[in-house]
Amino acid sequence: MNDRALPTKDRLILSAATLFRTRGYHGVGLADLLADAKAPKGSLYHHFPNGKSDLAMAAATSASDEMLRLIAASFDGADTFKDGATTLCYKLAKLFDITGWDTCPIAATLFEGPDNEEFRAHASHIYEGWIAEVHDHAARSGLSDEDARAKSEHLFMLIQGGWTLARARRNSDVIRQMTDRL
Numbered sequence: 001m002n003d004r005a006l007p008t009k010d011r012l013i014l015s016a017a018t019l020f021r022t023r024g025y026h027g028v029g030l031a032d033l034l035a036d037a038k039a040p041k042g043s044l045y046h047h048f049p050n051g052k053s054d055l056a057m058a059a060a061t062s063a064s065d066e067m068l069r070l071i072a073a074s075f076d077g078a079d080t081f082k083d084g085a086t087t088l089c090y091k092l093a094k095l096f097d098i099t100g101w102d103t104c105p106i107a108a109t110l111f112e113g114p115d116n117e118e119f120r121a122h123a124s125h126i127y128e129g130w131i132a133e134v135h136d137h138a139a140r141s142g143l144s145d146e147d148a149r150a151k152s153e154h155l156f157m158l159i160q161g162g163w164t165l166a167r168a169r170r171n172s173d174v175i176r177q178m179t180d181r182l
Contacts, residue, residue, distance in 0.1 A: 009047040011037040016059035021105040024112040025056060056109050057122055063105035064126040068133055070095075075137035081148075084137055085155055086179045092159065093172040104163060131156050154182065 006014065015036035019028045030052060034041055048054035074091055078084030102108075110123040131152045138148035158178045166174040 008043045016055045020109040060109045071133045081138045081141045089178045093175040096172040
């Protein structure tokens, strides 16, 4: 299915997620978003009454939903926490190679956007959701609640830092090697 076959709202979210990830929130204008989504101007405000900021929140949520699916797929069927984490790191390294060393879509959208509490709170909610998803899989693998929380937060910190270091080095092997640090 081509992007034009998607409903206008979905095209706007997809375009925003891609453009914010590659250019940052401030590097993208409304005309860029509308042109990329092949959407009329009125549709932006119809679907996102507060314009670009509402669209940024939706784009971050969409990107987060993809990450949650990636986490679930990585840990599905894994015998141990380390097995699931290793699969996740390898999937992220592949994604890193495909995206061409871009930044985290949540950070590019919500932290490089306007300095407001709503964006920071949404980023916190998203990241806590990722940690909770990993925690659930860690607990399922037999870790105590305390160990599952600690390992989930540690993995999140490794992923964020590993992605940044991989960007600097332009080398996805950094991400693949993260599980050696667990």
